[in-house]
Amino acid sequence: MSHTAAAPDPARAPLAGLKVLELGQLIAGPFAGKTLGDFGAQVLKVEPPAQDGAAGGDPLRQWRMLHEGTSVWWQVQSRNKQSVALDLRTEAGRAAVRRLIDEADVLIENFKPGTLEKWGMGYDALAATNPGLIMLRISGYGQDGPYRDLPGFAVVAEAMGGLRHLMGEPGRPPVRAGVSLGDTLAALHGVIGVLLALQARARTGRGQVVDVALYEAVFNCMESLLPEYSAFGAVRQPAGSALPGIAPSNAYRCADGQVVIGGNGDSIYKRLMAAIGRDDLGQDPGLAHNAGRAARVDEIDAAITCWTVQRPVDAVVAALQAVSVPVGRIYTVADIAADPHYRARGMIERIVTAQGLSLEVPGVVPKLSDTPGGLFRPAPALGEHDARAWGDPAA
Template sequence: MSNTAVTPAGGPLAGLKVLELGQLIAGPFAGKTLADFGAEVIKIEPPADEAGQGGGDPLRQWRMLHNGLSVWWQVQSRNKKSVVLDLRSPEGRDTVRQLIDEADALIENFKPGTMEKWGLGYDELSRTNPGLIMLRISGYGQTGPYRERPGFAVVAEAMGGMRYLNAEPGRTPVRAGVSLGDTLAGLHGVIGILMALQARHASITPDAPRGRGQVVDVALYEAVFNCMESLLPEFSAFGAVRQPAGSALPGIAPSNAYPCADGMVVIGGNGDSIFKRLMQAIGRADMAQDPDLAANPGRVARVAEIDEAIGAWTSARPVAEVVDTLNAVSVPVGRIYSAKDIAEDPHYRAREMVLPVTTHDGLTVEVPGIIPKLSRTPGGITRRGPLLGEDTDEVLGRLKKP
């Protein structure tokens, strides 16, 4: 069955062959991002058992299903090809080795040691494909005392420092509602693959016509920790343990969520000139002209007073009026969007960040568009998420016969 073309793909990564052995979110998110920009991503999925149960990436059955298939699948596996192989069998491993020998990059997010147990460690694979780039995503990385611990994004977000901060003061920390640790790891993995490709190109010699590959080792907790801004430097320099602050941004003022008559808005008035415009707009010229509030340190010292003034103004007005008033004076402000708000927003549509995909059985599903936007070689969606094993014959038929 043919796939539905949605947007013409540019293809800055056209010609790049990627083998994806990962499941669920982190590894497949990396594969999805590469596929969006033209890489041929071949996803290896396990077969169903003898009773016909299971089979495929478990994400196929996650969250809301249409005719037994997750609509999330149309995001995470768009532009990919699905090949069914049993890596627990010698025959499956032999076949996947042949595919790896022809690949530029391999993505896996198994527990460290699993690939080696199957005879698919990097040392072995690179002997027959020295240019191979192997992205390895795991909870704690391929080395260190925690390497063998099982790791999920929820734990990585806690260990990486995010969960501690994500709470109202004195309340139980909460998760963001999506698996940020996985997505951040996938993005770091894509960056690593692209850097390794550049290094491989620079290492081309007559003796190594494809250049030299390498391992890209991404730990979930490290991907989270890399985004924790001032957390460690402030502790190192001052012994300060940054504390949760709800919707505010401690040390930067004003930046918070504020109640309106019919909802809430987020306002970022923490630039010096922005703060003055904000205070003028809400009728607090006295605060706009106060020399003690002209720079961030002074505003931080009086942040409760500032937040009270802003909240008093927003509370008396509907969200639309607050947003229009502050946008008119170039103060960053925004509603807190739900999925419905995103789907109906004209800017999302104008930027092609909401795109339709038609599934194999005719359902139209809207999915997030392509990011980043490249002016000359843009990415695109050319294939819906594949059925389990849909491309097995086509992909394996290209292998050289012994």
């Protein structure tokens, strides 16, 4: 059984009372707003109104699979938000937005750098009437530097940040993960920045700008990539499902599928070799530590594959879990939906959308023991809160 989202009390959430105005569209800015909203912030999303035959609203409303004309992705990305429809291309719309900003704690935007300045809504102008304002600005390349004016999407950020070069098989064209990692990594860095700026504001009373570039968020997760190049001139290359220099850690063929095995701890490696009947490799002094194993990784991987390929996935997983070796099947979303651990942890919640669709959605991360986040409200209809912007957060 899935958890049913039970309308928890937003007043107990850690960000209760925080007013967030979201101007961004699609993924990066709205994912940051969604994350803050999951922990009780009152997130007011500004969307373009329907006009001239266009549907209006954030384009994400129409992305991928739709139910009665609205994306089911929208139900996740815009949960815990309110919606007002305002046209930022008009002076009346911008004036209304400036009034909302005067009441906000946080402003989120992911326009091309300079757009808000063109509209008279640069940070200095806004801080003149709201000095405590924190502005989260997410863009492809940041608010300054020689590339600031270039259009930047996650696909480009992942390439520039070093991630795409590492993804795929050696000698083959790079692949993408299938989701927009550059956007979500930037959004999460943005949330960290907002929380840091709130901590600073508590001491100084002043807000500030949080400047997040998509490519920098990706680059920040590239581990040893740069220092290895700086020290040794090493350019890391794609390695498929393996983890270069750390062994054994790979995906291995089974009789009916694949598993991933992380046997790279010294004691774990010995237990793994014993489980597959290769104590000769487990007790080899030259393989006692990672450096020796990395040098002979092909030999070790061949021994593991020789064992796994003769057994079904379930048997491999059961045998290795029994001796505390990290192992797992490669999940599809069907596996995720059927997994009891996901459900026990509240990572699959059931909601009812405003259109009446019963829908399973991801739960809230991270888990807080005393002031947890929650699914406080369904995703809004376009302009649903025009008449009561910054009104009762439970309305």
